[in-house]
Amino acid sequence: MLPLRAIVRRLSRTAKARILFIGFVLVLAALSGHPLGASMSGALDKVLFDLSTRWFSHPGTQQVAVVLIDGKTLREYGTDGLTARTGELLERLDRAASVTLDYALASDTHTGELAAVMARNGNVVLPVSGNALEQSADALPTLLRAQAAGRGQRHFTVGHYGAVNGFVPYLPPAQGATPNIVLEAIRVAGAQHARPQAHQRAYALSVAATRKDAVLVMMSDPAHVPQYSFSDVIDGRVPADAFASKMVFVGDAVGEDAGFRISSLHMDAVSRAQLDALVADAVVSGNMASELPVYMAIPIYLAIALGMVLICLLVRGGWMHAAAYAWGVLMLLLPMLLLGSLHRWLGLGLLPLVCVLIYAHFAWERLRRTQNLLQREIGKLRAIRATVGVAAAGGAAPPPMQARRDPLEQIRHAMREIRAWQSTFVSMINQLPYPVFVVDNGQVSVWNAKAAEMMAAPGEDGMSLPEVQRLVATHCSGEESASEEVTLGGREHMLLYVPYASADSSLHPGVAEGRASFLACLIDIAGIKEGVTHDRQALRHIAHDLRSPLSTILSLIEERAEGHRRDAPPDRAFLDDLRRQADYSLRVAKDFLQLSRAEQLRRDAFAPVALLDMAAEAIDQLWPAAENKSIELIGPECGLDDTLLRGNADMLIRALVNVIDNALKYSPPHTTITLRIVDDGDSGMLLHIVDQGIGIAEEDLAHLFDPFFQVAGKPEVDMGVGLGLPFVKTVIERHGGSITVASQPGQGTDVRIALPRA
Structure with missing residues (x-):
């Protein structure tokens, strides 16, 4: 051990x-x-204590009642005659089990009469005046003390919210062990009750060491205890049966003894007599508690x-x-x-x-721990990224993980980066025009969207997973990359086999480290040959159209070298001429390649895309240029629930960007360009691109889509090379659609692109 x-x-x-x-x-x-x-x-x-009292306390005993010296009594009798009136009250309460006079009684001419009434009643309980516990310090008249059936102290405990939460049954022996006036009232009445000593605990009155033996009480609602006015009882307006065999508590309803809170659930206060009555009812009914x-x-x-x-x-x-x-x-x-x-x-x-x-x-x-795990995993991903060249967005390098940043912001930044990488790689693989398969442990485990599309296609263009598995098992072996022509679905394909590093054992615990996996790619050779032939033709076109600017460039250089012209332009003008000719050549090459790719689009490679999303993407790409020219791009406005079509999203977005860019070029500042998608019958959609530009002459509309044709416009507008709209028309027609233009000089242009639904 x-x-x-x-x-x-x-x-x-x-x-x-x-x-x-x-x-x-x-x-x-x-x-x-x-x-x-x-x-x-x-x-x-x-x-919590008061809520429990409300829900779990025993019902009241109906053995207590309260007589209050209220405002009505004081208006009728004043304060000087209370001693005499108290005697009359006791005569009315002769059937009560006990009567507790819970207010001060001073010595006056009626003290003897009151003492005689108390002697006849025999059930009167009086308080010990103030804190006086000795006979000599007691302010109560001697005659009254002698006739009292019981005397009691009135000590209570007060908790939070200033609310009374218990009473002190007996004072310590050093203070005379005087019982509480409530217990004296119960004793005189002879009522059955639970012993408060069973619940008596030493409670701290503050954070100091001072403690006092007290009992917690669960007091009921004061409204459940019958209450009567002092004057009503004396005047006989209350029947004597109302007090039969009950403990009656008499006290002031106004003054300093009328402000005792008993609950934290409301702001109501009770008088001293009401408080004593509630405590007596709690003791008799057993609503006492102890910690x-x-x-x-x-x-x-x-x-x-x-x-x-x-x-x-x-x-x-x-x-x-x-x-x-x-x-x-x-x-x-x-x-x-x-x-x-x-x-x-x-x-x-x-x-x-x-x-x-x-x-x-x-x-x-x-x-x-989660943050540390994410940081470790992000560190591994960044170590992998360090093995390849990656350009940071906006030219800024990503902040290092060791930088003192907000951890949440750091993780959010890293997760955005991971999501961008994942989206990029998945999109890149799915955009490949060839079926790609990931083979792990000799079994095809993952394939891209093109492969899934071909496996779902019926007929000669389709293939099945067992066929691919058979080809992989037959032709893919060894640790070196290889390629081989195979026949699949009646067509010739090139099977490329590329081994790569083994799977991470931390992600695949069941795979032994070092076991090779590989990628298999099936390429339709006939399609590639067609593409190569088309590219050769495009190159011939490019060579032909570049001949003129290149000849001009050579002529300028030769003239500059010979220097036989006295009026030869200065170096600045000479360089500007060269730049214009070179820039034109580059634009021709770029537009030719773009047009060439558009002409190679095949419908069997299309995927479902949303026209609304592509229009929004085109606007997002051009809004900085529109903002610089103070032109507002509105839309895309769409009243259709479904704008899906089958197509190549990248080519369609480029086509829309070309159209909107033309509108920007020929629109003056502080105008608008609106994109609106409407229904075009049962099987089509119509996209309107409406500007407020200079418009197009009627004789030019028929030649808009001819290669190298350019509409005469403002001299400051960059005219381009005249291949943008032919590219747009080719893309739209490859998608089974059409494009038309409606325009008048000075009234803007409406380009209408019709496309079929998916």
């Missing part, structure tokens, strides 16, 4: 930090019962904290958050359930803070 020091040495830094953190939060959880800890969530505890002892509370605190720790350690993924929230709800419900079922209260103390700390720590730790 390893010694403790060796075990600690083997632990990682993260494990040590985790153990220290768990130990720290468990210590905090154990301190939840301390007065300082209890004060941290005292407001929450009070709300769990420390030896029982601490294990519960530790169990709740450990439960949150285990949830954060063992539950995976998003379920951890749901489980942590659910555990927090159970933590709040536990004190309420204990109070409702066992009348035992468990204050939460530091427990909410502890659970939040645990959840936040492990959520942060999980986030940090």
Whole structure:
């Protein structure tokens, strides 16, 4: 068995930090019962206690009633005659089980009469005046003290929100062990009640060490206790049966004894008499409670904290958050359930803070591990990228991973980069005009969109996966690249075989490191031959059309070399002539190649594309040029639900860019160019490109799509070489569509492109 020091040495830094953190939060959880800890969530505890009281307390006993010296009484009798009127009140309450006079009684001429009435009644309970516990300091008249059936103190405990939450049943022996006036009223009445001593606990009155033995009470709604006006009782407006066998509490409804809050759920206040009546009703009905002892509370605190720790350690993924929230709800419900079922209260103390700390720590730790994992993987991807040449977007190098940046922004940047790479590579492979297959462990595992299209095609143009697998098994072997002509689907193909590095064992645990995989590509030879022939013809056209500018360039150079012309242009003009001729030659070559590619488009290589998306992409490419010229590009406006067609997205976007670019060239500033897609019958769509430019003469409309034809325009407009619109027409016609132009000089141009739906 390893010694403790060796075990600690083997632990990682993260494990040590985790153990220290768990130990720290468990210590905090154990301190939840301390007065300082209890004060941290005292407001929450009070709300939970009052909610539990509302939902789980026993119903009232209907054995208490309240008589209030209210504003009505004071208006009718004033304050001087209360002693005499108290005697009349006691005569009316002769059938009550006990009468508690919960207000000050001074000595006056009617004290003797009141003492006689109290003697006849025999059930009157009086308070100990103020905090006086000695006979000599008691302000109550001696005659009244002698006739009282019981005397009691009125000490209560006040919690958060300034609300009364309990009462002190008995003062300490050093203070005379005086019982609470509520208990005296119950004793005099002879009412059956639960023993408050069973719930008596030493409660801290503050974060200091001062404690007092008290009982928590679950007081009911004051509206459930019958309340009567002092004057109504004396005047006989309340029947005597209303007080039969009840404990009656008499007190002021106004003044300093009328502002006791009893709940955190509302702002209502009650008088001293009402408070005593509610406490008496709670004692008789058994609505008393006590806090769990420390030896029982601490294990519960530790169990709740450990439960949150285990949830954060063992539950995976998003379920951890749901489980942590659910555990927090159970933590709040536990004190309420204990109070409702066992009348035992468990204050939460530091427990909410502890659970939040645990959840936040492990959520942060999980986030940090995820971030570290992403950074490691991103580092591997960048190491792979370092083996090839990559130009950064906008000419700026990507920020290094070691730079001090916001981690979230760093990961977001890296994920955008990875997504761009993935999109680029997938798009690049899918744009290849040849079927490409990835062969792993001798089995075809992945193929591109062109291969999937050919395998789905019926007839001679199609092929099946078993056929491809047979070709691969027959012709692809060895560790060197090779090519071989094969017959597939009745057509001649060139099978290219290219081995590449083995799969990453971290991504494919079942594959042994170093085992070769390869790419297989099937190329239709007949199609390539046709393309080569067409390219040769295009090159001949290019050579023919470049002859004129090249001859001009040579003539300029020879004249400059001979120097026989006295009026030879200066170097600046000479170089400008050369640049114009060279630039024209390059544009001719570029437009010829573009037109050549358009003429090679094959419908069997088309894929579903959306005309709306391509029009939007064309606008996105040209909006900087339009903004520089103060021209607004509007649209694409579309009222169709479906704009899908089969085609080559790249060529169609180039064609639309050419048309919009022409519109920009021949449109003055502060005008608009609008793109609008409308329905063109059951099988077609019509794209309008409408500008507010200089327009086209009627005699020029018939020659717009002729190679090298150029419409006369503004002298400052770059005229081009006259191959843009022939390219557009070729692309549209290869897609089974048509293009027409409607225009009048000075009124703009409407280019209409009709394309069939998919």
